[in-house]
Amino acid sequence: MTLLVTGATGNIGRKVIAHLLERGQRVRALSRTPSRSALPPVVEVFEGDLTAPATLGPALQGVTAVFLITHDGPRYAPLQTGQALIQLIHEHGVRRVVTLWRGERGTIEAALESSSQLEWTQLEPSDFMSNMLHWAESIRSHHRVQEPYPHSRCALIHEQDVAEVAARVLVEDGHHGRVYRLTGSEALTIPQRVHILKETLGRDIAYVELSDAQARERWRDMGFGPDFIELLATWHDNPLAYTLTNAVEKVLGRPPLRFDTWAQEHVAAFRAPAAL
Ligand SMILES: NC(=O)c1ccc[n+]([C@@H]2O[C@H](COP(=O)([O-])OP(=O)(O)OC[C@H]3O[C@@H](n4cnc5c(N)ncnc54)[C@H](OP(=O)(O)O)[C@@H]3O)[C@@H](O)[C@H]2O)c1
Known part of the structure; x- marks a missing residue:
C-alpha cells in the first residue's frame, strides 16, 4: 500500500x-x-x-x-x-x-x-493554532499583538490533531462519505490567547485592537485577493469558526490538544534571543 x-x-x-x-x-x-x-x-x-x-x-x-x-x-x-x-x-x-x-x-x-x-x-x-506564529515577530520585538475582532471566539485546533486525524482516516476503514469538522476543545478569543501566551512566556504582552478596515488593509498588503480577504473578515461570524465538535476525539480516541500545550511547545518562537 x-x-x-x-x-x-x-x-x-x-x-x-x-x-x-x-x-x-x-x-x-x-x-x-x-x-x-x-x-x-x-x-x-x-x-x-x-x-x-x-x-x-x-x-x-x-x-x-x-x-x-x-x-x-x-x-x-x-x-x-x-x-x-x-x-x-x-x-x-x-x-x-x-x-x-x-x-x-x-x-x-x-x-x-x-x-x-x-x-x-x-x-x-477550524483555524490552526500555528496561525499564532504570525504574532511571533511582534511579540519578540514589540511585546504586542495587533488583531481585529476581540470578542470573536475561535475553536482553534492543534495542527498535530489535524495531521493525526488525516493519517488515521487515510489508513483505517469506516470513514467513507464522512465530513469531519475538526476543532479543539475550547473556543478562545484573541485576548484569551494572548493571556495564555503571556502566562506561558512569563512576560507582558499587550493586545491592540485593529479596526476591520485596518485588518483588510493588512491582508491586502500580504497579497491576499478580495475573495480570501472576505472569507477572513467574515469567518469570525461563521458558526463553523466557534462551534466545538467532538470529531477529533471520535477519530483519535483522545481529547484534542489544548492551546496552552501548543504555547508551551512553541515558547522559543516567541522569546527574543538572549543578548550576547
Ligand atoms: N491556517 C489555518 O488556520 C487553516 C484552517 C483550515 C484550513 N486550512 C487550509 O489547510 C491547507 C494546508 O495548510 P498548510 O498550513 O499546511 O499549508 P502551507 O504550509 O502553506 O503549505 C502549502 C503546501 O501546498 C503545496 N501547494 C500549494 N500550491 C500547490 C500546487 N499548485 N500544486 C501542488 N502543491 C501545492 C505546497 O507544496 P510545494 O510548495 O512543495 O509545491 C505546500 O506543501 C490550506 O489549504 C489552508 O487553507 C488552513
Whole structure:
C-alpha cells in the first residue's frame, strides 16, 4: 500500500507524513519543487502541480490513497481543477481520497461527492493554532499583538490533531462519505490567547485592537485577493469558526490538544534571543 501526500512540504502535510511513517506506511510526496522539499529520505518525492492535473500521472502510479489539499499557491486560491484531478486519481486505480479544505468547499469536494467509485473523507478543520506564529515577530520585538475582532471566539485546533486525524482516516476503514469538522476543545478569543501566551512566556504582552478596515488593509498588503480577504473578515461570524465538535476525539480516541500545550511547545518562537 502506497499513499500519496499532497501539500507535503506544508505545515499539515509534513506532519501527516510523519504520522504515516510512524505507522509503517510507504509514503510518496508531491511538490512543485522536489529539490527544496527536505523530507525524510525514505519518502519518494515526485514533482507535480495540482493546477496541471496531468503532471500528477507519475506520482499516482500504484497509489492506493491520496491526501489532497484543495488550494493553490501561497495566497490560498481555490483549486479549479477538482473534476480533472478526481478523474485522474480514479483512472490510476486509487481507492481512497482524504481532503483538507481551505475554509470553504470547492471543486475537489464537489467532484468527489459525485464520484461513485472513490471512497472519500473531507476534513474541515477550524483555524490552526500555528496561525499564532504570525504574532511571533511582534511579540519578540514589540511585546504586542495587533488583531481585529476581540470578542470573536475561535475553536482553534492543534495542527498535530489535524495531521493525526488525516493519517488515521487515510489508513483505517469506516470513514467513507464522512465530513469531519475538526476543532479543539475550547473556543478562545484573541485576548484569551494572548493571556495564555503571556502566562506561558512569563512576560507582558499587550493586545491592540485593529479596526476591520485596518485588518483588510493588512491582508491586502500580504497579497491576499478580495475573495480570501472576505472569507477572513467574515469567518469570525461563521458558526463553523466557534462551534466545538467532538470529531477529533471520535477519530483519535483522545481529547484534542489544548492551546496552552501548543504555547508551551512553541515558547522559543516567541522569546527574543538572549543578548550576547
Ligand atoms: N491556517 C489555518 O488556520 C487553516 C484552517 C483550515 C484550513 N486550512 C487550509 O489547510 C491547507 C494546508 O495548510 P498548510 O498550513 O499546511 O499549508 P502551507 O504550509 O502553506 O503549505 C502549502 C503546501 O501546498 C503545496 N501547494 C500549494 N500550491 C500547490 C500546487 N499548485 N500544486 C501542488 N502543491 C501545492 C505546497 O507544496 P510545494 O510548495 O512543495 O509545491 C505546500 O506543501 C490550506 O489549504 C489552508 O487553507 C488552513
